Amino acid sequence: MITAKEIRYAAGSREILCGVDFQVAEGEFVGLIGPNGSGKSTFLKNLYKVLRPQKGGIILCGEDLLSMSNREMAQHMAVMVQEQEAAFDFTVEEVVMMGRQARKRLLETDSREDWALVGEILDLTGLSSLRKQGFITLSGGEKQRVLIARALAQQTPVLVLDEPTNHLDIKYQLQLMELVRKIGCTVVAAIHDLNLAATYCDRLYAMMDGRIVGDGTPGQLLTPDFLRSLYEVETEILTGRDGAMRIFFYSK
Amino acid sequence: MAACLILIGLLIFSIILGIGLGPVSISFSEVYQVMFHRLSGILTGQVGLVPDIRESTQNIVWFLRAPRVLLGGLIGAALTLSGIGMQAFTKNPLAEPYVLGISSGASFGAVLAMLLGVSVPLLGKLSVSMGAFVGALVSILLVYLLAKSRGSVAPIRLILVGVAVSAMFQAFTNYIVYTAPDDAAVREATFWMLGGLGSAQWEDLPLLLCLTPPAFLLMLALSKSLNAMMMGDSSAITLGVNLTVVRNLLIVVTALLTASSVAVSGCIGFVGLVIPHLIRSVVGPDHRKLVPISTLTGAIFLIWVDVAARMIKPPAELPIGILTAFLGAPLFLWMIRVRRYEF
Secondary structure (H helix, E strand, O other), rough: OOOEEEEEEEEOEEEEEEEEEEOOOOEEEEEEEEEOOHHHHHHHHHHHHHHOEEEEEEEEOEEEHOOHHHHHHHHHHEEOOOOOOOOOOOOOHHHHHHHHHHHHOOOOOOOHHHHEEEEEEEHOOOHHHHOOHHHHHHHHHHHHHHHHHHHHHHOOOOOEOOOOOOOOOOHHHHHHHHEHHHHOOEEEEEOOOHHHHHHHOOOOEEEEEOOOEEOHHHHHHHHHHHHHHHOOOOEEEEEOOOOOOOEEEEEE | OOHHHHHHHHHHHEEEEEEOOOOOOOOOOHHHHHHHHHHHHHHHHOOOOOOOOOHHHHHHHHHHHHHHHHHHHHHHHHHHHHHHHHHHHHHHOOOOOOOOOOHHHHHHHHHHHHHHHEEOOOOOOOOHHHHHHHHHHHHHHHHHHHHHOEEEOOOOHHHHHHHHHHHHHHHHHHHHHOOOOOHHHHHHHHHHOOOOOOOHHHHHHHHHHHHHHHHHHHHHHEEEEEHOOOHHHHHHOOOOOOOOHHHHHHHHHHHHHHHHHHHOOOOOHHHHHHHHHHHHHHOOOOOHHHHHHHHHHHHHHHHHHHHHHOOOOOOOOHHHHHHHHHHHHHHHHHHHHHOOOOO
16 A cells, blocks of 8 residues: 655754655554654654655555645545644634545536535534634544544545644543544554554554564564563553453553 | 625616716716617617706716726725635735835826836836736735745735835835926826725726726635635645645736736725625625625725715815725724634
8 A cells, every 4th residue: 555665864964754655454553652753753744755765766555656746645644633723713614524535526516415424524523512612722632533523524545644633632532542443444553652642553563763673463562572672661561351362561 | 696686786776876976966877878779879879968968967977987887896896805815815804905105106106107207118117007016016016926935925025025125116206206396296196006096097997997807706706615625735636626726826817916906096096805805704704705795895885985085075085095994994904803813
């Protein structure tokens, strides 16, 4: 689905990505982990064309991403971005409807089908009661859910989530991850919470200093030794009631 | 859709009523007869007078009021579109041609052209309105370019740069006016700083007629992209917007609309601020509604402000820019104080 080869990106003289290789197969849920400043966000921004790599290439759904128009990209890949700004106060349903734009011709209006889809997605994300509310008036967590709803409205085979569980309380963290899992599209997510990553991801990539330093299933990758080298913390790994890994952290 | 049709009706009604109102009042039916007769005369090639209406009345309608009212409508629409464009570009509801210092660029260009008779290769001697056009264009591009940092324009930078560029042009203009041998320069500079439709002629119309409708269609075509841009750059890109193209189009369109409005009527401030803000508070920020409804409202608004400009102290005329500033500046302050718009 996605193949990134030798991605290099520097901001000024500071090299942030030093040759990142990254691959996601169809239907996979892939997590990207790593300490602050490891380049996770920068890498994702290169993946969704907010930044342009100085070297390397990216193939998305069999096509060259860097020569794709933004519109074509938006038809293949939806992104839940980190920014939560809104210059003017659009309502929740208007923001979610923006997800349909890339499939519209220049002056085409929103169809009955678009509205039905938006209604469905608002139900799915628990936002129905807020649909007429202004986006600006929402809490950080509610905004986050609106942005995931907007990404879902794009109905793309690939979903990229840039720190999706920021601002969310524990209930919505789990709900969001369950939801994304259930939809069953190909997912790439930068995740801080290792327990969430371990529970929901099929495979993980670990980044440090602009490089991929390890990949594998959560069980293979997340060992106390590896986590010590990645985050400089001590860990204890147990198995939860649901059979998933639980990681406990201790400072060194 | 329904709102637009009502506004189009109101616009036509305002045009006819606006032509009738003034120090010499002319009845609705006389205006209608003269306008209908002249317009159909243009189509059939037979220009003449309506038999039973005084010739002087007919001349006032056709040569003084009609071009003035139509020009007012076009400029109202152009300034509103330009305001919406700048607000979308800066993601800030306070951006507006006047606030960004275009007026001082225009008056500088006009005064320079008039007093020094500056010649330009290819164009020959610059006319005064051409000078205003170039001055406005130079100042708006200067503001955009100087405010740009690392590929993007922060609203606060844009406004501060606008203040500085404005002060610089103002200083030039003041110097020229102060050292000018006669009063003509003072009058000329004042006209361009305050704006006015009193000198409107049919010849003033084509420039705006060629620019405003295409600009309107372009803004309408961009409206979905503009919506996405309000959610931030990353959002816009991932929703499929080509930011560079849309931003460049916005700069070109706003610069052209503003400069040509200024070239024919001087600086009429705050229209591009008041109208979009008012309409946004009624229909919301969706540009698909905002663009058509604001543009029509802007046209109607300026026609009526111009009526007020010639009715308040007849037979003298107030510069229209004074009235729009009277209405717009308090709203600007209210937006900052009460609505607490963030920079």
